[in-house]
Amino acid sequence: MAKKFVSQYPLVAVIAVVAAVGVVLTAMGNEPAAKVIVSAVALLIAALQFKGMIDTLREHSFGIDILAVTAIVSTVAVGEYWAALVVCLMLTGGEALEDYAEGRASAELTALLEGAPTVAYRKADGGIEQIDVDEVAVGDELVVRPHEAVPVDAVLLSESALLDESQLTGESMPVRRRAGDTLLAGSMNDADAIEVRARAVAADSQYQRIVSLVTEARESKAPFVRLADRVALPFTIIAFIIAGAAWAATGYPMRFAQVLVVATPCPLIIAAPVAFMAGMSRAARGGMIIKNAGTIEQIAKVSSVAFDKTGTLTKGEPEITNVVSEDPERMLRLAASAEFYSSHPLAQAIVAAADDVAEPEQARDVPAQGVIAQVEGRQVKVGKYGFVMDTDASAPVEVRPGFTAIFVSVDGGLAGHVELSDPIRPETPGALEAIGAMGVQRTVMLTGDAEDTARRVAGELAIDDVRAGLLPEDKVRAVTEMGPKPVLMVGDGVNDAPVLAAADVGVAMGARGSAAAVESADVVIMLDDLSRLARLLLVGKRTMRVAWQAIAIGVAFSVVLMLIGATGVMPAFVGAWMQELVDLACILWALLAARPSRAERKLNGCESAGVVVEKKREAAHGARRPAPVA
Template sequence: MDRAVSRSPLRRSLAPPRLEIGLLAVTAAALAAGGVCRLVGAAELADLCWGLGTVAAVVPAVAWVLDALRRGHAGVDLIAVLALGGTLAVGEYLAGALIALMLASGRALESAAQQRASRDLRALLERAPRTARLRTGDEVRTVPSAEVEAGDLLVVGPGEVVAVDGLVAGEPAVLDESALTGESLGVRRAQGEPVRSGVVNAGGAFELRATAREQDSTYAGIVRLAQEAGAESAPVVRLADRYAAWFLPLSVVVAGLAWLLSGSAVRAVAVLVVATPCPLLLAAPVAVVSGLSRASRLGVVIRDGGALENLGLARTLLLDKTGTLTSGRPRVLDVVAAPGWQSAQVLRLAASLDQFSPHVLAQAVAEEARRRGLRLSVPADVSEEPGRGAVGTVAGRRMGVGRLSEDAERPSWARSVDNRAVLDGASVAWLTVDTVPVGAVLLRDPLRSDASRTLRRLRAAGVDRLVMLTGDRREPAREVGAVLGLDGVRAGLTPAGKVAAVRAERGRAVTVMVGDGVNDAPALAAADIGVAMGARGATASSEAADVVLTTDRVDRLADAVAIAVRSRRIAVQSALGGMALSLAAMAAAACGVLPPALGALLQEGIDVAVILNALRVLRDGPADRPALTPATEALIHRFSAEHDDLRDVLDAVRDAADRLTDDSGPKSLTTVADVHRRLTERLLPHEYAEEHELYPALAPTLGGPEATATMSRAHSEIDRLARRIATHLTLAGPDGELAPEQLDDLRACLYGLHTVLRLHFTQEEENYFSLAP
């Protein structure tokens, strides 16, 4: 890969503009020397200096024109050659020297602009790892990274760039993934967790078990995309070439008419002088390259300028469901226990059996148990049947976790679990003890917290049709579509069905397809723009895509579209605005108002203005995400983590309401009292802290305290319901008996509180927590 990188066209294009800088130095020196000679009265010597400066610019200008003609383009550099020759012919040496300086400075400015705009892409290429430290037994030796094979054990030292994709093999690793994701916070990876090439070791040395060769790893794929990045093939740049196609003959015609009607060749030269916008039509590529650079800083790699402009023209967006709109990883939705069992007990036993299973649902169960701090047992005689689950002995009893057989007898509580699984679109892992079901863990792939905000921003950017294409079942797909407000949902699609849907949408508008898996690769290739969620190394989809999101956040797609729209708008604005100013100057020169020397100075100013305007792409735009202070980001991360810790409280509220339905006696009231204790000790302090710490910190970013007013009202309702539950417990008295009307109200309070909390948590996660990386 190193050799490929060193020879890449992009790397050559990023070489220092020595010719432009040398030409700028020569023309500036000639103009200054001529000025000094004129001041001391040596007019002939002054004309000689200015003439030499003009000739110095003619030679490279002719070379640039010939190179453009060989590629089939007749650009505005041809006007510069005509203007330089005209000034020499009519003896306007000062004007010629000014044009030469303008040509040189314009070329140098444009090169410097591309250097600035491309610095992030250049950094991406230059930091590609070249070596790795291979461990063989007790020996550690440095080898070229290209020689690393899957299965090799590597040692990654502090500050080193990870050379290949792999798994943490020993002590946990602390990584800086900002080069891939744009996020500055360090990430901790435990043993067995994946690590992508290109990230930096921000902690102590750790061992890595390679899972791919260098050329098949994440960073190599990103470098390949970056090598292809450039603005030369963008439609907006071809549009600039079309402008030049009529601008060139128009300039010659105006100059000819000025000469014919006035009889003055000087006027014709003046017209050609102000029609010499050498870097003018290069403002479009500067804007496009700036857009590519800005996107790369946010963890979005765009293949080329054409992809960037098409992304800005997109009006239809097609999205896969799993891994794109959802997290792609199952999560425990709820734990249901049979009468006489506790939900924590069910989860602990299920996780004890599942902790060694590679199945994705089993991993989710074990992860949830660890997150809740449950102590897992080590099972004996564990066996696993694909598609059925695991069976083993825990605490001397034979247990199983997974599917129930179709003919298994289901008690009433189990039938309610089946019904809820259908309603929620969830999978169920049943826990059985001696073949009798005693509990169930419901799992579901949750929506990404940033999905709703992303789709709102996409609509604001001009995307007017959002459709989900998924191979999933119709019911869960429709639920996701309803929650997100999609314009259409097509479920149960095969890869071929997705391709057909993409082609149908392309007939209506410029279409973007977003996916993350191997099965999405054909659809990504069929779309006008394919966008791959490449953070987890989906190689097939990334190779087929025009845009790769290197961070596992779908809101980066909205960032990329906003950047693309703004880049295209500024590129066209710069080209058309500069040409309009040039046309006005040409009219003035044709009328004799603008002499050649003054016209050259004016055109220099126009060229500088449009290039500086194109560089505005590098700055934040009005559609960018709100800026957060580090302190506010820290608060968001803190309260987001607390949301995860409080999930069991939400589950307990619902369980207590369910128990009141089955049994209204003292035992159920004991459960309600335990729920109220959790509310008082854990949940209400969390809500109070949000109200008095998080919301005031967010107010400046969101436009004032009114932005959080509805959330504050939800806090009040949560507090009211909690106090109402406490009142019911007080009224129950020492005997734990409730009047029938109290029982109904208490049950309504618990169900209502559960609903308000779920909605409130979801709103905060979508509207506030998704603002922070």
Template structure:
């Protein structure tokens, strides 16, 4: 606010002095202009003293000398114009930095404030500061665990994503240690506190975030990097002009045109322009300093859950008893899951609904916190839950059953279904890769980011497939918040480092990094406050876009400075030669400033490395084709199931004929429509020579395989033993190619939808 008031004061003084001058009152005009300029000189002097105490020297010393010299030599008008330049530049810089905040109040707001303590048969509501080791606490559904302690119930289910980044709730048994910060996802449970709330895990995370933010050194102004050399050059030129001519006004003229307003103004204007461009893309950058640091990033560390993955469990695969079948197993499990609020249950229901499976109402549903669900569906007794839940009911998975599920479980979790006391199906749950993540990683590589690392609190088995799919350089799994800070600092020693995350557990690392980038659309307020950059759009591909915008703004700032100071250098030469008196020099310098500012504003335009394919028009049908991909993925599952069902007898032929009809009714029309409208529109956006050729070639291969399936089925009518082996190979090949094609197409067209524009 002080800087804005100073600017207003200078403007009023200039106008008053001009009015006095026009009224024929030169003395009053001089007093008004001097009164306008001197407070600016005082302000600059105080700032210069602070800079010197900090061990640096700034270019403001030239402006201070010019103002004081102009007043002393009777060039008050020139002094006022210089004051306007300085005050205006500082006001603009203050506006840019006003967007910054180092407050972590949101993180504090998430911390639990109340707790329920059991005192005999009574429940007392207390403040968390009153918790003492040994207190017996009651944690109700939806409440946050207020302190570290030991579980005193048979089971509990906690959402620990704020602590570990793990998307799936974690089950605990009696005697397990629980950490504060987890959210109760099941029934109420009792907890024996082991420590006071101030010594809890969550409180430690808050302190780590505050400490990491406090230890980050503030960034010096861009202008100060050339301060010593520029000041020395100006002093030599002004002093030389004075010595040679004996005229101090000649030296003043040099100081006036040397006033480094292009240094003071151009950089903040370009950075503010970059901040504005970023904001229009849903990227909030907290100040010019953050933008300037972002432009120098060479290493990026990613959290996993909620950053590279959506953070929500989904059904990845189904392994069912052939006698029951996959769809029938999913129907039973999803029907029972309707009576549960567990995230895995919600994923099963969503998967069944996506496949168009009608779900009847279950009977006698009972949910066991941390275990699973029991109930009756159409007269059949069902159990749905973790493997331990089935074992506790005396049900053992049969030898050989669920091998594929157990292999896949290395990167996810498995929900088991038992029907009438026998295991019937296994549902593999996973937190899939964000669709735009591969493109984001490739673009970071293209921008020159040399090292990409996955840093997560999740298990190595769950993190490694994500890193492998994205071709990241390293994986650091099972990282506590303190470990993440250590990883960030280790990377920062080698190169400027950014950390991308969304959870409370990421907040300390975000604060410790050179630039913290928070996924703010669905992330926690703690991450948003600790980060220097907040992505309001829930897309990780905004990370490379933010870096590209920052780099262009920084380049424009440097070029504006170079042009402005180059012109100032020419003007200094004319002033030293006596061709520019102080007032004229001040006006010339003002013109140079305007030019530098206008050039700096070109940062509002996107650069070549910011190019993003334009969104496809609605008539291209991208949304419709992608919506059909869910059905095509189910078709791929049927291809695999059909291939697995082929045996020595033609019993599977009717089902295979149904699959072949679906190929003709769904797959081939889908591909024809893509080649008619979608691919030509996408090719026009992507540019180059026939960029969609690989996808079209896949279409041709799939059409050939579909035709081969049809011919083999005809041959199978008379020669099943001869046709069956080749039919099995063809179905497996078609399934693999179809899955690969869907993934490749979605990745190639990522970012062309209206939601990404």
């Protein structure tokens, strides 16, 4: 471990050796030799820092290394060579300290990377063989042992499974999946061994997409430099003014050195990166992958939010809202039996809502019309009115905007009809209310759906503006022209990819969202839950607040120490170590961004209650579904 540290941070090792040599020489009574060696090494490190400062200036960016370089040179010049070495240690050790702090801050991101499945157990020749996860092929039947991860995206073959999806979605409660459901790679099997069929190779599985996003997030550093640069120039000017004034007022050059040793820039350099990484890790813990650290600044300032409708504000899956018949249960059962083999979303909604569904004797789809089947010896037609009644006449009922009517006839007689719609997500009203309370000034719906459908949904949700009938390029234009900025766009489909890329902040919803949307977005919310949007805004605001607070703490303490140093009551050596304590305080404060705020804890409680209610509803609803057909 020591060898690894030395190879990563050689200058820190050199300083430690030089310090040891200096102490030994001083103890032996040879202080002049110690002074020469320590001073020479300190000046060498100052020269290296000066070169880095010049490189920074060539990139048209003002660095704050000039303070550290001046502090080292001035302390050596006045004979405070031990203080110079402490400043050198602070600078060179700052990288090690930053890496350690960022490691603590990015614990959740690291856990995602390290938790990637590596092996799978494939059924073959009547037995089970262990293979590398990269060897899994689509269609392979696999066994997932208890407390192990699903190796690739797969379809559940066992009757049911209890899965921990917290690593993927942030959902703390185990999730019950049933035969035929899709399981995401990385989900932990919480109960008995289960059998699954691979539907994607490892490289194309959901977990690998998350790993790619996390890798991109960890390598993102852009805003850290910008945040420090905003403070660098005024801080540098203040430091030199205080140091120069102390020298001029007393006539002692020692005062100049005593001021600058406590004005080193480590709080500015380290605090912001640690806070940003902690915030990104906090978001990942909640199932929100922020792909670029620069996005956090934009999230914190969001003023307008635009939503796609289908699959974002609504569930994206039709549900029956009304059954009109003299015998609703019988009609629904016959209709569901006729639709038993159909994969059409409307047909699946009818099947899901019915009880005691029977397998039809025969069934035939009629494209764009409906289905005709023999059920319990009766001819059952399900579909458009003209098809089921074999007529050109219009339907005798008026369908409400945003609803679809499916008619049912039995042996040629009209049995009734069902009304279906794409229901609003149960968490959507609360999510919109929450983001409004956080300072979002405007909400807009951007959808390709019909005007009447869009306005019905927007009216129920009190959305400020509605734009319907939009093509993907129309959505891009709308977001580009929209204000006040920054604008955050939420979507989940392939057609949302262009507008997610065009928005100031693009948010892709759901682990099962389209790959195009995930690639184009700045943030991916892994749990298919719109209420996470409010938590995302909270994390962004808190991260920026903590970052600025950490910088403010560092600057404030440094200014106080500079004023004390100007009086001469604090030796340069002591001042250098005091500055180390300031660095530590800044880092500890920056790590607070990894902890949930009071507002987030309150929001989490509301989310959890909503998720439990929804899962109970889904469980009750799913229990009535017929067994999947192979």
